[in-house]
Amino acid sequence: MELSGAEILVQFLKDEGVECVFGYPGGSVLHIYDELYKQEDIKHILVRHEQAAAHAADGYARTSGKAGVVLVTSGPGVTNAVTGIATAYMDSIPMVAITGQVPTAVIGSDAFQEVDTVGITRPCSKHNFLVKDVRELAVTLKKAFHLATTGRPGPVVVDIPKDVTDPNVKVPYSYPETVSMRSYNPKVRGNARQIRRAVELILSARRPVIYSGGGVILGRAASSLTELTRLLNIPITSTLMGLGGYPATDRQFLGMLGMHGTYEANMAMHECDVLIAVGARFDDRVTGKIEQFCPHAKIVHIDIDPASISKTVKVDVPIVGDVDSVLTEMLQFLRGTESSMNQAELQQWWELIDTWRATDCLAYDRDSELIKPQFVVEKLWEITGGGAFVSTDVGQHQMWAAQFYRFDNPSRFVTSGGLGTMGFGLPAAMGIQLANPESDVVCITGEGSIQMCIQELSTCFQYMLPLKIVNLNNRYLGMVRQWQEFFYGSRYSHSYMDALPDFVKLAESYGHVGVRIENPADVEDALRDAFALKERLVFLDFITDQTENVYPMIAAGKAHHEMEMSPKSVLI
Amino acid sequence: MRHIISLLIENEAGALSRVAGLFSARGYNIESLSVAPTEDASLSRMTLVTRGSEEIVEQITKQLNKLVDVVKLLDLTEGAHIEREMMLIKVQASDSSGRDEVKRLADIFRGNIIDVSNTSYVVELTGDSCKLDAFIRALGDTPILETVRCGSMGIPRGEKSLHV
């Protein structure tokens, strides 16, 4: 089969099983867009800003198990997409970004809409390619998908000069079923000896705790993790990225750990004697003060990326491998061994944990006349039966979403953890809805963040995406305001969101339903009514208590046992 | 500690900047770096010299290994190895006593004088970095007009070797 570069690209995407591409056209990708026009297998979603294309592909990837695909033009198309690519990179999300480039003959001459895409995206992608010869196109695309989806996943950029997609230059094409790269062979199975050592260490523990992370979600290991945790009957906490990897409503779950983690989770970290880190990367939001991190613990760390191991915290039993594979082997070892944990010690450990739980660290004022943001998220959880897909933006609302929406299933919580990108929530929700057309998809956001990609309301209307947007409108860049209150003597420098739009009218002008809610008594009905409108996007503008803070909080540089507690929690 | 790390890397456009970019992005220091193709035209051999605590050097090797273009890596410091660096150094040599002195020094250091003008010599010298430093010190007051050093290269001793 002889095809042009543009034809090869589109045919390749079909052969690779791609159903959905998020993009925005421009000069350097017009040959490709012309091919997209001639077919119906691949759905192209026209966003309103390239950043949103990448975030939408990201949301799609996190909830479909497939790589998200982005298509943008050279120059500004690429630079707009970079924030989204970097966001995916920090959270290890599989994505292939196809970027147009100026023709090969003029590369390097400051041609119209030329940027050094490979140079710009090098530090924020897993790998990138510049395709200079149409005969290399298919195999390069295959490599890109292979790299994006295997090992530690991540975004891969394929930069394609316009002449490479020239409709008049045809070359033979056949779909490369497999690809091998001598320099890239991620390890899947863990070392058996290390796995045995880990199991022995765990069985000898008196105060063990599991610290699970995004790797459990990325590696689809929720069921083996749950089995192992239940078998051992030990406590488990999770990072922001790992939420849903173990059912949040289960007795053994301590809640999230870290800066805004629960008292019980952070205290368990501080007092544990064996820490089992599963697909988590010891991020500084999680560890707090490194010198005092888990001061009494021996640490087991399972991670597919050797560079994640002992990066910030030295570990005792490193296991490089895929979480699901390693956990499955651990389960086999455990079932085959006679020895078990000292149950009396474990019992005491649980009793200690129960005293920490009694602090009720997430307590808030339930009698307030103002709408408490926590209350909205709690009600949202109830009304959706805990089963919705939830994306968030970045700020206080993100933390309340993590604390109060209790995720029992993996891949339901979609948030920008590593880069913390405001503007992520709405476009990510679009991608989620496209991957899960029948499901409830909610975007929990703030009035600051939502304005960073608000233009996507137009995309939602075009493709009839019935998202539910829960805007926790505190008229503040709340997270910034909270830091200013705590650490800058309440000098609220530029954290006030002055001159806000009327979000109800704004939603309406985009063709959606908008509702403003000002009384706690109306919260529940408003949410119910919104979810009853199955076919419509509903923008719920909750006017919340402006002064509410996120608790508990570990200030930067403090250790796990040095938490600031909510005035409402029970002191011990 | 000083580490000399050897890499086999795909001989592709951009491979060098991935390595250089990694060092600058992560704030690792890089003392010298040398790179050239090998007998297998698809591969380049790169040698880099860096300094850092054991933890940092461990991260450096892991991060380098993680680069998709890096095929193989060896920290030469971990075993017996030979290290060489080449220097071309142009020195002033105008009067006869000066000329003799430079010639004598070059001989002692097993260097070669590879260019001669009325007022200067170019000396070619190989050895490990310490030897080259020692030569420069030995030149004393002799004015140095120009120094070019290629950065360290290394190879393991004996049967051990870095190949695909």
Ligand SMILES: Cc1cc2nc3c(=O)[nH]c(=O)nc-3n(C[C@H](O)[C@H](O)[C@H](O)COP(=O)(O)OP(=O)(O)OC[C@H]3O[C@@H](n4cnc5c(N)ncnc54)[C@H](O)[C@@H]3O)c2cc1C
């Ligand atoms: C405002 C704000 C506040 C925050 N506060 C908190 C907080 O209080 N608590 C908190 O936890 N986070 C918080 N975060 C998020 C934080 O910044 C990090 O993003 C997060 O902690 C990282 O999660 P993780 O360790 O699970 O790693 P991820 O970024 O999810 O990384 C996954 C790890 O798993 C590995 N992996 C991937 N696939 C596999 C596989 N198949 N097998 C094995 N390993 C695999 C990867 O190599 C990597 O090491 C906050 C973020 C923001 C924006």
Ligand SMILES: Cc1ncc(C[n+]2csc(CCOP(=O)(O)OP(=O)(O)O)c2C)c(N)n1
């Ligand atoms: C693109 C971007 N710019 C700046 C920040 C810094 N930042 C983190 S949270 C936050 C405030 C977010 O305000 P809002 O969306 O209203 O959420 P709230 O904290 O009030 O719930 C800011 C400015 C960021 N994370 N991302």
Ligand SMILES: [Mg+2]
């Ligand atoms: Mg706000």
